[in-house]
Amino acid sequence: xxxxxxxxxxxxxxEGALVLLRCNYSxxxxxxxxxxxxxxxxxxxxxxxxxTGATLVKGINGFEAEFKKxxxxxxxxxxxxxxxxxxxxxxxxxxxxxxxxxxFGAGTRLFVKA
Amino acid sequence: xxxxxxxxKYLFRKEGQNVTLSCEQNLNHDxxxxxxxxxxxxxxxxxxxxxxxxxxKGDIAEGYSVSREKKxxxxxxxxxxxxxxxxxxxxxxxxxxxxxTQYFGPGTRLLVL
Numbered sequence: 516x517x518x519x520x521x522x523x524x525x526x527x528x529x530e531g532a533l534v535l536l537r538c539n540y541s542x543x544x545x546x547x548x549x550x551x552x553x554x555x556x557x558x559x560x561x562x563x564x565x566x567t568g569a570t571l572v573k574g575i576n577g578f579e580a581e582f583k584k585x586x587x588x589x590x591x592x593x594x595x596x597x598x599x600x601x602x603x604x605x606x607x608x609x610x611x612x613x614x615x616x617x618x619f620g621a622g623t624r625l626f627v628k629a
Numbered sequence: 630x631x632x633x634x635x636x637x638k639y640l641f642r643k644e645g646q647n648v649t650l651s652c653e654q655n656l657n658h659d660x661x662x663x664x665x666x667x668x669x670x671x672x673x674x675x676x677x678x679x680x681x682x683x684x685x686k687g688d689i690a691e692g693y694s695v696s697r698e699k700k701x702x703x704x705x706x707x708x709x710x711x712x713x714x715x716x717x718x719x720x721x722x723x724x725x726x727x728x729x730t731q732y733f734g735p736g737t738r739l740l741v742l
Contacts, residue, residue: 524669549730558633558719558733559672605671609729616687617731621671 517542517610521620529628534578534593536623538606541587547609548589549617550580554602562604565589576600601627631656633734635720640739642707642714650705650737652720658732659725661703665689666717666736675718678703679725707739715741 522537540546547566551559563574570582576599580591589606606620633654642648654661660679664672674687678697692711697703703722707714718737723729 551733556717556736556738558635558735559721559731560733561730564730616674616677617729619672621669 517546517608517618519606519608519618519620521604521606521623523623524621525624525626527626527628528596530598531595534591534596534600534625536591536604536606536625538580538589538591538620539587540589540606540608542608542610548580548582549607549609550574550578550589550591551605551607551619552576552602553605553622559605562591596625596627598627598629601625633720633722633732635718635734635737637737638735640737641742642739643742645709647706647708648739650707650718650720650739652703652705652734653701654703654720654722654732654734655701656722656732657700658722659700660723660729661697662721662723662731663687663693663695663703663705664719664721666719672719675705714739 518541520539549564550562552562553559562578563572565572565582573579578593603622603624605622608618636651662677663675673689675693676695678684684697694706720734721731723731
């Protein structure tokens with residue numbers, strides 16, 4: 516079965532430091548890949564998505580992610596963290612094989628220190 | 630503005646009581662979903678609907694029921710059979726088809742008295 520693994524339930528960075536949130540998926544066929552962000556007591560908001568084409572995807576708020584097929588990874592990065600980036604981040608996959616589910620990772624909570 | 634609304638923001642349930650969570654969208658999306666969110670567990674799919682008058686069980690449907698009488702509306706009922714209902718409930722919608730970016734509502738937090 517398809518699965519999504521987010522390494523680290525909590526990540527803490529200093530303001531201005533690099534943000535790196537890791538996501539690996541299990542699939543023999545490249546799926547569609549998403550990153551969503553959730554601020555406290557709110558719904559999820561799409562940050563970026565990969566479908567086909569360029570493997571480096573740029574999203575909102577300065578985030579980007581790179582699809583690496585050989586590593587089955589889709590890590591999320593931002594060069595310089597801002598206090599407003601503190602939130603929970605979810606990696607998600609729609610399997611290429613079809614079905615109607617989007618499979619979400621367990622989430623990574625990002626803390627930003629002043 | 631197009632979007633998804635959920636009400637109420639907070640809901641309290643008494644023992645043995647059924648409660649209904651509202652979800653409305655004006656995005657003209659065919660598909661709608663209900664997720665349950667518990668700390669450290671990500672999102673788990675309760676029910677989804679691809680079209681009006683049709684819906685399917687997700688991974689954790691026991692103790693829940695839904696209806697889809699209108700394209701815009703997908704209410705979720707948490708029945709007394711759901712023994713651990715305390716959670717954050719999220720409704721989402723998307724177009725049909727393979728590339729289904731989901732758009733989420735603000736959520737309803739259900740608490741048991």
